[in-house]
Amino acid sequence: MKIKAIKKDVGYAIDSIESLGKEKAYKVRLPDYPIDKKLAVSRKNLNGNIEICIYIEEPYKYPYMADWEKFGIYESFILENTNSIYSVGKGNRLNASIVASDPMTIKIEVESFQKGETSTFNDTHLRLVIPCTKKIEFNAFHANPHKINDTTYFNGLIKINLNNSQYHLYKYSNKDKNTNYLIIDSCQPEKLDSFKDITKSILLSYGFVTGNLYQDAYYYQVLSKDKTVLSTNTSYFKQEPSALSSANLFHPMDFKMYLKHFKKEYVLDKISAFLTENYFNKMVSKINSLPELSHCIKLMIEGNQSNLLLLRGGIYSIALETMTNIICDENEDKLNPISDKKLSKLLIEKFKLILDEYSPFISDYGTKVLNTKIDNINSPTNSKKLLKPFEILGIKLNKEEIKILNQRNKFLHGVSIDSNDEDLKYVTYKFLTLVNILILKYCGYNGHMADYGAMYQLRHQDKVTAHLFRII
Structure with missing residues (x-):
């Protein structure tokens, strides 16, 4: 069935931006x-x-x-x-x-x-326009067609549903002027502060998927009642520089060719080669509801554009720690070595009685340290805690991946890492893949994704130890 293209009017929006x-x-x-x-x-x-x-x-x-x-x-x-x-x-x-x-x-x-007056930006349909220095890609998405003037974009608009409200994320390019814009429209009246908060989550989600977080300059505009022609009001906010790496999580066409090579096209009967609106909506919702996740994803996007491997490895390690804490805090009952809270409390009390018995022979400092360790006796070790989120989310790791996860402290503290070692590049890309897996699964995603460690091996090393694409 042919899907009707959604019409958008952006001419006056761009004119208003240039005029400002x-x-x-x-x-x-x-x-x-x-x-x-x-x-x-x-x-x-x-x-x-x-x-x-x-x-x-x-x-x-x-x-x-x-x-x-x-x-x-x-x-x-x-x-x-x-x-x-x-x-x-x-x-x-x-x-x-x-x-x-x-x-x-x-x-x-x-x-x-x-x-325009600030009051005109509240309780009305709003639009965010972001001028972009690069061509905007929607290749990873299963998106909708939209039409601007005489140009139809067959896969360039995503519908986002959040808190019973709908938004349209779409692109516009002017080939004559060589200009590109990423645009978000609200499909219902709302206040500017709320719109800013939601569009931030949408842009972070888009940036995580594509590797490109467009910032630089934001133009918020007031849409007229018919939601097509703009009124004159435009609010400009300078932003920090964009973070652009094009580190896509998904490569739909390459994934299809990969399956064809191994004669496994039947996999596409179960999962989509493209990121569907349903999964993108889940991602936006999670990011919007959890500031820690929002910060983690922004950290990942910014880390992707660095050419310094130790810095990237450190950033991914911090992101891994953040995701570990988020998932473990929500699943505390699955994390503790002793699941019975009463038994755990009883053991702690008995250990403290023993400590009290020998405290005359221990310094005050030593007593404080041991008390703290006893209080945390029902907590997992750091290495076990790093692995637990993958287990909770049903992600199977091989021995090599477990070994790489245990190198987190080396990145954080600079211990025994040779920055000239080619293996460091592979480990860094594998770290990126593992953190991406955690974030995607936490956001409710099921499907394929790129394994950047394997892709690095394919391009730069003699052997490939994993599939180029991973189904999670």
Whole structure:
């Protein structure tokens, strides 16, 4: 059955973004402050910040020159021109300077800038537009077709359902201008803060799957009631640099060819070669509900772009520790050596009685240390704790993978690691694979994924000790 393409209108959205950064003149509106009704000019500089110059003809001396805040430059104020108003938030200043020229010039630099009143961004349909430096890929996803102007993207829109609300994640490219955009629309009215929180989770999920977390600059926009044509309001927020490695978790076409080579195409009757919307939705939901998981995934994405193997190994080890703690905390009853809590408590009490008996022969420091060890007697060893999450999630590890997991401390503490050893590269890529497995399974995924350790062996070593793709 032919699926109808979802129509999207982005032309006015892109025009609004381009217009926001162009040089424009205004009149400042901030009653009871010297900058009120003064001429101002704004433009976006090469660093992605908005520069605002305010010109004051009257001479101001002490106490204004001794305390710039008296001018009102750190307050929220409005910039007006013939057609519209722009908002500058309170305290949002990277730099501020005053040039004692004629007229006197106050120059401020901000990381956020807004066309329209803040109130217009709440309880309405919203859109997030992110200009991207790379071509946006949806090859890993089983997505929907969408149409922008005369161009139909046959696999470029993902529907996300979260907390009884729906969102559309999709791409847009302008070949004539060589520009690319990643866009998220809300399909229902909501508040800007809520939209920011949810879009962050969507972008992290997309970044985890593709290896590319697009940031740099976020433009939040207000959609009109028909959800196609934009109103003029746009809110700009400069972000930290994008993290781009293209370390895809899935390679659907390669996976199909791999199965064909081994005459195992029947596997596709049970699992999809592409990441379905259902699994992507589960991932977004998990990330949105658990800040620790969100931080872990962001750490992984940023680690993927590093060329320093020891640094990458250390980052993956930290991520492994985070995932281990998340899963173990949720499954404490499966982790403790003694499952009976009453028995565990009884043993601790008896050990402490023995310690009390011999405490006169032990230093205060030694007594404190032993008390702590007795309190934690029903906790697993570090090596067992690292393996337990894989067991809990039903992930089978071979001897080589267990050996690699036990090298976590070497990465964290720099013990006996030769950074020139080719094996270090393999171990690092295998670490990446193992952490990816944990995250995917924790998010409820069942299917295939790339084994980066095996892929590294295929390209750079004489033997391949595992399949290039792993079904989890």
